[in-house]
Amino acid sequence: GAGVSQSPSNKVTEKGKDVELRCDPISGHTALYWYRQSLGQGLEFLIYFQGNSAPDKSGLPSDRFSAERTGGSVSTLTIQRTQQEDSAVYLCASTPGTYIYNEQFFGPGTRLTVL
């Protein structure tokens, strides 16, 4: 009965390094979303998965960002060659399906700091 979990909770990295952020959705939830929350900004949509497929990648800011989902469960967001502007909180959410009225259940996020 656990909620959405994300790891690590906090990540500090040096500019130019690659990072991987992990999201474990609620068991049985088929839809998974990644959002980015920069300081003073609202949440910005990055990518959405239905099962292992990503029908909407429109929010990924550059080709340095990629994400995958395996087994219809865990998802990994990878940022290559990190830049200081990538510093933000990365939030993951999941829902039982794609019915529009579904509540998106959010994880606690990963705070990424790029030095």
Next chain:
Amino acid sequence: AQTVTQSQPEMSVQEAETVTLSCTYDTSESDYYLFWYKQPPSRQMILVIRQEAYKQQNATENRFSVNFQKAAKSFSLKISDSQLGDAAMYFCAYRSVNTDKLIFGTGTRLQVFP
């Protein structure tokens, strides 16, 4: 493209009083959904209340209610009998019937004073 605007970066209220958080949005669609999310310091977003655009009746959830004005594209959140635990960031969000993503405003930080 749809946009969501929250013009109040910060608001404050005394315990037991009522506060209203503003949200306006821009869309050319006639059917959509609107949400208010709360984000406490733990960072975990929690759904507070939601409204279907085709429903004229304003949604209510205990001490939380909305004033949905479709023609004005306004969706304000009223918190009655404010409690210390209501202190958090509040985000207004829009979801089109045609996409799967939420579009968020920039948030309002609510402080509650005893």
